Amino acid sequence: MDKQPNPFPDQRLEELEQRIRNTPMPRNSMSSEIMNQIGGINMTKQRNGSKILKRTLTAASIAAIMGAGAVGAGFVSPTMASALKQIPGIGSMFYGLNSDEIQRAVDQGILTQPLEKVTKDGITLTLTNVLYDGTRLSYTIERAGENLPQKVTSPYIPMDSQLISDDEEWKKSRQVPEQQQEKGYVTLPKTFINNEALKAFSGFGDDIGNSNAVFVEYTNLGSLPNEFELTVRTKVTRVDEPFEFKVPVKISDSKLVVQPNETKSYENFSYTLQKMESTVTNTRLILESTGKVPAASEQTGKYAPTMMYYEIIDDQGKVLNQRQLGFFHRAPDLEYQVDELYDAVSPNAKSVTIKPYTFTVNTDNWRVVGEKLDEKGRVISSGDKTYIKELEMNVTLKP
Structure with a gap:
């Protein structure tokens, strides 16, 4: 969500992602090892309690992702039934959307159900849902067949990878020759736009809304x-040929874009709102900040503020939840470029208010004050927020 230091090598990052995603250990059991290995790389955690890794990670809360295997959680109320009855694999893709938003997404071509099937060696993969609204691209792949592993995403790491762990048992269980791997796991898909590889932040994992699908x-x-x-091109373990899907994507140009280029300042900190994009499924916030984050009275001594975060509330009273929050195992930088997704604004909203805030961290261990987890390590509360009233900004969306 910001300017990242020192990109982590893709191969080693993928090994780490695989290890974290597939390790059924207590959430704190590997924290020291990981932090010693990766230092200050950036990690994001999804606002619904599950976690997801970007191409770059921070070590700040990396222990909190232990045991979390899905990229997102979906809850569908009975009122969504009419809009969703033709949509298989309800789950991660629909988190934060109500039935009206989903129906509008279908009507505008943002959400489609290709239902393309490819069968190889007794295993069938189906591209079930595709969502593209100009701000994010998501899709779901379902798996079917006999005697398949319980989990869908592959736990294996390439044999030529140089692992960063001294845990020989773990390496032995993950670095397995292809001919000895269990059949039926789906590997990380590759995505192409008009035959060119898509280069963007990505998340991949089991879809908890569908026990036999990846998101x-x-x-x-x-x-x-x-x-x-x-x-979309992916492989399944112990199946020689890759699975490939090709589908057309077309949306109407219904995205609302405002470019205020307005700046708010307080003490030594300022931010400039460069752009907001709004669709029926998401709101995108793009801004840059500079300067030292203001500290409140409770953020002194061993307690300090985090980097600045931005809450959005529309004029209908709807809080637009941020899809991901990034935490850092160190003091915040003096410059950030923020590009983040939030929930969609209300259909009749004419303006939104941006409310900057910080979390408070204990610098002895860099833990967020007030963060609460359940017994499975899922986030119940992200932590205590300190709002900076002087930095609030009202943004007009519609005249």
Whole structure:
């Protein structure tokens, strides 16, 4: 969500992602080892309690992702039934959307159900849902067949990878020759836009809304066209040939874009709102900040403020929840470029208010004050927020 230091090598990051995603250990059991290995890389945690890793990680709360295997959680109330009855694999893709928003997404072509099937060696993969609204691209792949593993995502790491762990038993269980791997795991898909590889932040994991599916999501997309051919290519362990899907994607240009270029300042900190984009499924916030984050009275001594975060509330009273929150195992930088996704604004909203805030951390261990987890390590509360009233900004969306 910000300017990241020192990108982590892809191969080693993928090994770490695989290990974290597939290790059924207590949430704190590997924290020291990981922090010693990766220092200050950035990690994001999904606001619904599950966690998801970006291409770059921070060590701040990395222990909290132990045992979390899904990229997102979905809750569907009975009122969504009419809009969802034709949509298989209800789950991560629909988190934060109500039935009206889902129906509008279907009507505008943002959400489609290709239901393309490919069968190889007794295993069938189906591309069930595709969501593209100009700010994020998500899709779900379902798996079917006989005698399949319980989990869907592959736990294996390539044999030529240089592992960063001294745990020989773990390496032996994950670095397995292909001919000895258990059959039926889905590997990380590759995504292409008009035959060119998509380069964007991505999340991948078991879809907890569908026990036999994987969910893939890309954000920070840059500039993609409103119409393109989507190619998804993935492999299944112990199946020689890759599975490939090609589907057309086309959306109407219904995205609302405002570019205020307005700046708010307080003490030594300021931020400039460069752009807001609003669709029926998401709100995208793009801004840059500079300066030292203001500290409140409770953020002194061993307690300190985090980097600045931004809450959005529309004029209908709806709080637009941020899809991911990034935490850092160190003091905040003096400059950030923020590009984040939030819930959709209310259909009749004419303006929103941006409310900057910080969390408080204990600098002895960099833990967030007030963060609460349940017995499974899922986030109940992200922590105590300190709002900076002087930095609030009202943004007009519609005249």
